[in-house]
Amino acid sequence: MTTRIIPVDPFDLVIFGATGDLAARKLLPALFHRDRDGQIPDRARIVGCARSDLDDEGFRDLARAALEEHVDAEYRTGDALDRFLARLHYISIDVFGDKGWSPLRALLSEPEEARIRVFYLSVGPSLFGPIADALKTHGLADEARLVVEKPIGHDGDSAKELNDRIGAVFDESRVYRIDHYLGKETVQNLIALRFANALFEPLWNAKHIESVRITVAETLGVEDRASYYDKAGAMRDMVQNHLLQLLCLTAMEPPHHFEADALRDEKLKVLRALRPLSGTEALKASVRGQYAGYPEEAENPASTTETYVALKAEIGTWRWAGTPFYLRTGKKLRSRLSEIVVLFRQTPHQIFDDLATPVAPNSLVIRLQPDEAITLSITTKDPGPGGFRMRETPLDMSFTGKDEEGFRMPDAYERLVMDVVRGNQTLFMRRDEVAAAWAWIDPIMDAWREGGGKPEEYDRGSEGPMSAMELMIRDGRRWRSLAP
Numbered sequence: 418m419t420t421r422i423i424p425v426d427p428f429d430l431v432i433f434g435a436t437g438d439l440a441a442r443k444l445l446p447a448l449f450h451r452d453r454d455g456q457i458p459d460r461a462r463i464v465g466c467a468r469s470d471l472d473d474e475g476f477r478d479l480a481r482a483a484l485e486e487h488v489d490a491e492y493r494t495g496d497a498l499d500r501f502l503a504r505l506h507y508i509s510i511d512v513f514g515d516k517g518w519s520p521l522r523a524l525l526s527e528p529e530e531a532r533i534r535v536f537y538l539s540v541g542p543s544l545f546g547p548i549a550d551a552l553k554t555h556g557l558a559d560e561a562r563l564v565v566e567k568p569i570g571h572d573g574d575s576a577k578e579l580n581d582r583i584g585a586v587f588d589e590s591r592v593y594r595i596d597h598y599l600g601k602e603t604v605q606n607l608i609a610l611r612f613a614n615a616l617f618e619p620l621w622n623a624k625h626i627e628s629v630r631i632t633v634a635e636t637l638g639v640e641d642r643a644s645y646y647d648k649a650g651a652m653r654d655m656v657q658n659h660l661l662q663l664l665c666l667t668a669m670e671p672p673h674h675f676e677a678d679a680l681r682d683e684k685l686k687v688l689r690a691l692r693p694l695s696g697t698e699a700l701k702a703s704v705r706g707q708y709a710g711y712p713e714e715a716e717n718p719a720s721t722t723e724t725y726v727a728l729k730a731e732i733g734t735w736r737w738a739g740t741p742f743y744l745r746t747g748k749k750l751r752s753r754l755s756e757i758v759v760l761f762r763q764t765p766h767q768i769f770d771d772l773a774t775p776v777a778p779n780s781l782v783i784r785l786q787p788d789e790a791i792t793l794s795i796t797t798k799d800p801g802p803g804g805f806r807m808r809e810t811p812l813d814m815s816f817t818g819k820d821e822e823g824f825r826m827p828d829a830y831e832r833l834v835m836d837v838v839r840g841n842q843t844l845f846m847r848r849d850e851v852a853a854a855w856a857w858i859d860p861i862m863d864a865w866r867e868g869g870g871k872p873e874e875y876d877r878g879s880e881g882p883m884s885a886m887e888l889m890i891r892d893g894r895r896w897r898s899l900a901p
């Protein structure tokens with residue numbers, strides 16, 4: 418495997434929320450790896466901002482501790498760590514106050530040469546608007562790019578309000594809405610598989626594909642994010658963004674070019690073509706579950722927040738009418754497994770006699786986690802005499818290079834942060850996509866609320882609630898087991 422590192426232009430990256438969990442676990446490690454691999458130019462700077470009373474050295478100590486915890490020791494050798502830490506600066510700012518903005522402006526105007534300026538909002542969404550306003554007031558927003566984390570609102574109306582407020586300061590071409598699933602290597606591989614090969618496109622439709630099943634199963638619970646999660650739930654936290662993005666990439670028409678708006682136009686068409694689900698239809702096509710003991714963890718005994726969702730989605734287009742897309746995601750499940758299974762239709766006619774083992778339909782499995790892989794299962798003859806016996810043979814089409822010496826699978830954030838610096842919005846959600854996703858999700862959540870029921874409890878470490886199995890059984894189908 419050849420890894421090609423293309424250095425980016427000099428930049429100043431300001432992280433609001435630099436003392437938080439996401440910065441420690443994802444952003445600083447991602448930036449460290451890009452620096453260690455030689456992608457970040459010498460003059461680039463990373464400026465942490467948060468309320469905590471720290472100076473540059475204090476922030477570097479915090480970052481050192483985060484990197485020691487979240488980056489394997491084999492990568493922290495030589496002067497890599499010190500060189501990275503020297504890039505870090507810190508300015509204490511309470512985004513609701515006036516202090517700190519002038520020093521930030523002074524720091525950012527120090528360099529004489531022009532450089533890319535990025536503000537990364539790694540803070541709760543209630544701070545997105547105030548930060549955008551403050552950046553404008555303090556003359557920092559011109560030409561800068563803004564990165565916002567999910568969730569973008571908690572429904573369509575609040576997302577619109579938020580996007581309007583951000584949009585009043587930053588035009589759409591400078592807004593980067595992160596969905597880190599789009600930065601995952603296999604997700605990009607799905608795009609390559611579909612659009613760099615002639616093989617799949619003729620089969621990629623309802624005539625040949627029986628169903629698509631998208632699973633994002635986690636073993637972790639809500640951990641220490643309960644205060645956020647209890648208000649969000651799996652539908653807002655995972656389905657509205659990550660799962661719908663995976664569905665879009667699987668279902669979209671070929672874009673005319675691998676370029677931001679061309680790709681996002683096609684994803685948007687899929688979201689708009691999702692058959693609306695509301696009222697009893699929504700209740701029939703969806704399942705919500707909650708893992709046993711969740712309310713105690715969330716310190717909310719009456720919590721009806723779902724930690725599991727399963728859905729049957731249909732896309733009303735010529736390509737997909739007749740092929741259901743089943744989605745499921747949940748916490749505290751049997752294993753950590755994220756995959757897209759494209760199940761092809763059975764052969765139209767069985768030519769082999771009764772002695773032959775039944776021919777299983779072909780399937781294409783795009784696995785995102787735990788080990789990134791793409792497998793096409795085909796049926797072949799078992800070698801040797803003894804009748805015409807069939808077997809399912811998996812064709813491993815992954816090229817992760819993980820067996821090669823020195824290979825490290827980059828984290829999604831590495832690619833995404835560098836894409837922001839490069840000014841490439843291809844793997845970021847556009848405003849109208851966010852709106853279209855909410856437009857499909859909102860009526861389902863309304864139906865849940867109006868239906869008055871509550872999520873079905875499921876055992877920790879299980880495959881999820883029974884109703885999710887029944888959702889499939891009703892259609893004569895079964896989920897693949899989550900067994901590792």
Ligand code: NDP
Nearest residue numbers: 434435436437438439467468469511512539540541566567
């Ligand atoms: P944390 O609560 O861990 O961090 C929040 C950060 O915001 C802290 O650095 C805090 O620092 C800072 N902050 C809070 N209030 C203010 C203020 N008034 N002025 C300036 N800074 C402030 O959150 P996370 O890191 O977990 O999440 C950040 C964002 O990323 C959220 O939008 C979240 O939804 C999203 N996200 C997080 C994921 C994760 O795995 N953690 C995954 C996907 C998205 P201080 O107290 O020092 O001010």
Ligand code: BG6
Nearest residue numbers: 567597635637654655659755786
């Ligand atoms: C985040 C969600 O966006 O994605 C978390 O907020 C979830 O609840 C996480 O655990 C899953 O990401 P990954 O990359 O571990 O599958």
